[in-house]
Amino acid sequence: MKSQKKIAIVGAGIAGLSCAYELKKAGFNVTIFESEDTVGGRMQTIKKDGLIVDSGADFFVDRYDLLHSYADELGIKWFNAEEGGKHRIIREGKPHYINLSGPLDLLLNFKLLSLRARIRFLWWGLRLKLIRAPLNFFHLSEVRLDLQHIPAATYLREQISPEVADYVADPFTGIMQFHRVDEISAAALFSLMRMMTESGGFNITYTEGGIAAIPQAIAKILSIKTNTEVISVSSSNGIVKVKHNTGYELFDAVVIATTGNITKNILKNIPISAGPMFENLSYAETMTTSFNIPVNLFSDGTHLTYVPFVENSIVSGYDNQIRKSTHLEHNGRSVLNVYLHEDAAKKLRTKTENEIFTTIISELKKVCPEVKKHQSEVKPLFLKYWPLAMPKFRHDYIPDVTKFEKEGQGEGNIYLAGDYLNSPWTEGAARCGKRVAKMIIDRFS
Numbered sequence: 001m002k003s004q005k006k007i008a009i010v011g012a013g014i015a016g017l018s019c020a021y022e023l024k025k026a027g028f029n030v031t032i033f034e035s036e037d038t039v040g041g042r043m044q045t046i047k048k049d050g051l052i053v054d055s056g057a058d059f060f061v062d063r064y065d066l067l068h069s070y071a072d073e074l075g076i077k078w079f080n081a082e083e084g085g086k087h088r089i090i091r092e093g094k095p096h097y098i099n100l101s102g103p104l105d106l107l108l109n110f111k112l113l114s115l116r117a118r119i120r121f122l123w124w125g126l127r128l129k130l131i132r133a134p135l136n137f138f139h140l141s142e143v144r145l146d147l148q149h150i151p152a153a154t155y156l157r158e159q160i161s162p163e164v165a166d167y168v169a170d171p172f173t174g175i176m177q178f179h180r181v182d183e184i185s186a187a188a189l190f191s192l193m194r195m196m197t198e199s200g201g202f203n204i205t206y207t208e209g210g211i212a213a214i215p216q217a218i219a220k221i222l223s224i225k226t227n228t229e230v231i232s233v234s235s236s237n238g239i240v241k242v243k244h245n246t247g248y249e250l251f252d253a254v255v256i257a258t259t260g261n262i263t264k265n266i267l268k269n270i271p272i273s274a275g276p277m278f279e280n281l282s283y284a285e286t287m288t289t290s291f292n293i294p295v296n297l298f299s300d301g302t303h304l305t306y307v308p309f310v311e312n313s314i315v316s317g318y319d320n321q322i323r324k325s326t327h328l329e330h331n332g333r334s335v336l337n338v339y340l341h342e343d344a345a346k347k348l349r350t351k352t353e354n355e356i357f358t359t360i361i362s363e364l365k366k367v368c369p370e371v372k373k374h375q376s377e378v379k380p381l382f383l384k385y386w387p388l389a390m391p392k393f394r395h396d397y398i399p400d401v402t403k404f405e406k407e408g409q410g411e412g413n414i415y416l417a418g419d420y421l422n423s424p425w426t427e428g429a430a431r432c433g434k435r436v437a438k439m440i441i442d443r444f445s
């Protein structure tokens with residue numbers, strides 16, 4: 001009987017919650033252990049000065065089928081971002097808009113790149129469309145094996161153009177993954193780019209109540225032990241022992257859904273096939289800094305701005321939150337989230353809040369004409385440092401996960417879930433949780 005099977009989930013981030021939610025729907029007895037006093041992990045929403053701040057994950061896109069289905073099931077409204085939001089890349093202090101009507105517009109008007117680079121970029125775009133193998137950004141293990149092994153930067157610099165690498169690919173990875181293009185595989189970058197450029201692919205969506213609305217709603221219908229830090233998980237004869245800060249409990253199966261480095265420490269016996277994966281796993285770190293701004297600071301309708309590293313080594317981009325939803329306005333004010341390049345985040349984290357905000361404002365003036373013009377209207381609001389912001393989907397890492405998923409997942413009734421398992425972003429992590437739930441359901445049917 002499924003209902004008699006006791007399953008534990010370690011970690012109430014979206015991977016653990018989606019796994020627990022699916023198992024509960026299938027009739028299992030599920031307990032979740034969460035070390036913090038809140039759920040959601042890297043999906044956090046706070047309120048400050050009447051403004052809503054998403055300090056970790058910032059937006060969804062309309063390709064997030066699973067999260068949208070959860071929002072519908074849980075009665076959470078989600079909506080598309082305001083129409084007409086512009087995306088732009090900065091070069092020599094000037095914004096270049098990337099909302100282009102098609103290849104001809106790109107060829108004639110995309111002055112961010114030289115004509116030669118534009119032609120090479122178009123050629124690459126065409127090749128990307130012609131790649132028949134799946135480019136599934138939310139499960140990179142399904143992407144063609146040769147692409148899993150190729151570093152994107154090498155491919156772009158050698159086969160396309162160094163300018164495309166520096167002014168298009170590097171800023172994209174900078175703001176989307178928080179690290180340089182040199183540390184991402186072709187499998188991950190091409191899958192991300194295809195998702196972003198496919199028709200209807202990259203329309204930003206948002207849930208009422210902030211990014212944390214879905215994890216919080218799932219948590220309400222599950223049994224969660226917060227402030228309970230799991231110390232170790234071990235298995236003997238198929239029974240799994242979970243040791244935590246207030247004792248230990250036995251389960252029929254356990255899903256560890258913490259970040260990979262913590263998972264590695266919790267696991268008493270690491271499956272042989274997981275060894276290389278943990279050895280090659282690393283995370284990009286970042287700092288989200290939020291500013292209180294006038295709601296109409298960006299009169300051109302800018303939503304997201306990408307700042308290439310070659311342009312500014314501190315600010316990697318900024319996101320005008322009001323474009324996500326009009327709910328994000330309070331008394332004529334809204335929020336600007338500013339992201340930092342990884343090395344800058346590492347250096348700044350030891351400084352005081354005041355020093356950090358002062359540095360960022362002075363850098364922002366160089367890459368944001370609106371902040372330069374209205375600096376006195378831009379006020380520090382909130383900042384959060386993320387030491388484990390995003391797994392690095394490097395060419396030497398993705399194949400290791402693919403191998404673990406084939407050979408080690410579920411060994412001794414211990415399963416792993418999380419974005420680091422070739423499952424980027426909130427949607428990838430949620431899909432990973434659901435995949436693992438399905439394995440457990442099949443195992444005990």
Ligand SMILES: Cc1cc2nc3c(=O)[nH]c(=O)nc-3n(C[C@H](O)[C@H](O)[C@H](O)COP(=O)(O)OP(=O)(O)OC[C@H]3O[C@@H](n4cnc5c(N)ncnc54)[C@H](O)[C@@H]3O)c2cc1C
Pocket residue numbers: 010011012013014015016033034035036039040041042043055056057058059060228229230231257258259262266286288386388389390417418419420424425426427429
């Ligand atoms: C600044 C930032 C911006 C981002 N922007 C976006 C975005 O715009 N869109 C998007 O889709 N994604 C974005 N992401 C990525 C996204 O947030 C993550 O990929 C996703 O939330 C990962 O979920 P997870 O469940 O795998 O891990 P986590 O959310 O990290 O969850 C792990 C959980 O385990 C708990 N835990 C840890 N150790 C223990 C222990 N010993 N015992 C019990 N519990 C433990 C943690 O407290 C946490 O709750 C962003 C991330 C960051 C940091």
